[in-house]
Amino acid sequence: MAEQRADVIIIGGGMVGLALAIGLADAGLEVTVVEAREPPAWQRDHVSNRVSAVTPASRRILERLGAWEAIAAGRVSPFEAIRAWDAAGHPGVTFDAADRGEPCLGYIIENPLIQDALRQAAGRRHRVSLYCPVGVEELDVGADSATVRLDDGRRLRGRLLVGADGASSLVRRHAGIGVAEHDYGQRGIVATVATEQHHGATARQRFLPAGPLALLPLADGRCSLVWSATAERARELEAMDEAAFNTALSGASEEVLGRVTASGDRAAFPLRRLHARAYVAPRVALVGDAAHVIHPLAGQGVNLGFLDAAALVDVLAAAREADRDIGGVGALRRYARWRRGDNAFMQRAMDGFQWLFSNDDPVRGILRNLGLSVTDRLAPAKALFVDHALGRRGELPSLARG
Ligand SMILES: Cc1cc2nc3c(=O)[nH]c(=O)nc-3n(C[C@H](O)[C@H](O)[C@H](O)COP(=O)(O)OP(=O)(O)OC[C@H]3O[C@@H](n4cnc5c(N)ncnc54)[C@H](O)[C@@H]3O)c2cc1C
Known part of the structure; x- marks a missing residue:
């Protein structure tokens, strides 16, 4: 079978891999996505038990990728406030969108609906080829290109291989990138x-x-x-x-x-928490859960993944404009520097919450109550939290900007 060429080969056509594929195609790159499993279809008469709290920053990304319209036509639940309290009886803290002049703090959306909408949007891009369901037989990363042999016999060659293949990423393991891991x-x-x-x-x-x-x-x-x-x-x-x-x-x-x-x-x-020790290697980049897995308590996992995808789009689009190698470590390192800090901050914050709340230690109980009272009364602390919930932090990639 003839070898098929692309600029970027993405292993994993989950929410993050598809978002990346569309963004790269819109930046003028040829993209092939390899997905092992046919995803469950979204059903109008059945609400899936797999949902994501999606930030307004992620909504902007989905809008610009042309996926939001189909999501809005499905089922979206905007939420205006978050209330958190603890079992020890403290009244807790409430974060309100109105306090920051926003209509809502985010949206609860079923994962299959996001996935379906992204698939439709990818289908409208002639620069995206999606192979599904098909497995990876062999990966080979060389000095000038990466090749992938699929279990249907097809061979793919690209200048960059992206692992969007989730927590047990094959691409990450193949690139010899280790992880820091913690089982909660x-x-x-x-x-x-x-x-x-x-x-x-x-x-x-x-x-x-x-x-x-x-x-x-x-x-x-x-x-x-x-x-x-x-x-x-x-x-x-x-x-x-x-x-x-x-x-x-x-x-x-x-x-x-x-x-x-x-x-x-x-x-x-x-x-569990998992963080890849590196996000890039020559001709390889990791995005989404392949790079980082965080506790779901703040509903940030896929939002961080969408920001990874949007940041990688900016970095590769700039490399292409400047006629630089999109698989070269120079371009890729910029992506790693951009996203690693933000993701590590979120992981540490979730660990802090876990340490403070998931126990019945009386000393931590006092700290907790103090923390909740102070946060509830202190406008700047609340504003900081709300800005994080809104996805307004650090340098936002172009697709996520307001
Ligand atoms: C209980 C729970 C609640 C959560 N709630 C939220 C929330 O409210 N908000 C939020 O932002 N996040 C939430 N998350 C996290 C979120 O679900 C993940 O961060 C997100 O699904 C990661 O997307 P991804 O595309 O990176 O990876 P995945 O969803 O893992 O997708 C990876 C894809 O790669 C494919 N794949 C894997 N290996 C191969 C291979 N070798 N070849 C081809 N394809 C392959 C898989 O089939 C899959 O489709 C939650 C997680 C859990 C567990």
């Missing part, structure tokens, strides 16, 4: 739930000693649950029948919205 010893249980009272467009998070429980507002008035608990407690919860699970869930949520009833499937994911 927790599992995150997700489900769609009905509550007695309406969520009022507020995302709620209660910090329990075993881990945080989030109720994220959905467009149909229900909520999406993300309940992180120690692996042992999570296994107990996963094994419960519906009635027992609903009772445990209502209690754990302090019935903040009345009784909670899970409707539909539950799923659970092991929670």
Whole structure:
């Protein structure tokens, strides 16, 4: 079979890989995406239990990539406030979009809908070729190009190989890039739930000693649950029948919205932090979960991935304009310097929250209450948090700018 050439080969056609492919195509580069699995299709009559809290900065990226229209025509739930409190009885802290003159702090959107919309947008670009479902048989990164042999016999050659292939990234391992990893010893249980009272467009998070429980507002008035608990407690919860699970869930949520009833499937994911020791190597770059995995408690994972993709688009577009090698380490290092600090900051912040909240140590309890009271009363601290939630921090890539 003839070898197919592209400027960039992306392994992984998840949300981040697809966003990158579209951005690069719009910058004039030829892109091939290799995806191993056919993703679950978004269903109009069924709300998926896999959702993401998407920042306004990510919305701008999705708009510019031409994916937002299809998302808006599907199901989007803007949220105007975030309320966080802890199990020890402190009233907690509320962050309001209105305090920063914004209509909302973000949007809860089902992952399959984001994925579908990005796929449609990629399909409209003649510079994007998507191969799916197909596996990678062999990778080879040479001085001038990278080659990929697929399990259907096809051979691809490109000037840059990008790993957008998630936490267990094959590209990362092939490039010999190690990781710093930490197992939180927790599992995150997700489900769609009905509550007695309406969520009022507020995302709620209660910090329990075993881990945080989030109720994220959905467009149909229900909520999406993300309940992180120690692996042992999570296994107990996963094994419960519906009635027992609903009772445990209502209690754990302090019935903040009345009784909670899970409707539909539950799923659970092991929670860990992972950071690649390098984001780039000659002719190789990593984006999204292939580069960093963070605790879902602040709903930032895919948002950081979209910012990686948008930053890499800027860096490669500039290299192309200047007629420089897009796979050369000079261009790639700029991307790594740009994104590594922001992602590391977010990971440390999540670890700080974990340390402070996921325990019943009385000393940390005092610190927690102090922290929540101060944050709730101190306008600059609140503003800083809200700016992070809005995705307004550091140097934003062009696709994310207002
Ligand atoms: C419980 C939970 C809740 C979360 N909530 C939020 C949230 O509210 N907000 C938020 O921003 N983030 C959230 N996240 C994180 C978010 O889901 C991830 O950061 C995001 O999915 C990462 O996207 P990605 O495209 O980088 O990787 P992935 O979604 O892992 O996609 C990787 C893709 O690569 C493909 N692939 C892998 N290996 C190969 C191969 N060898 N060949 C070809 N293809 C391959 C896979 O099939 C997959 O499609 C949450 C995570 C969890 C676990």
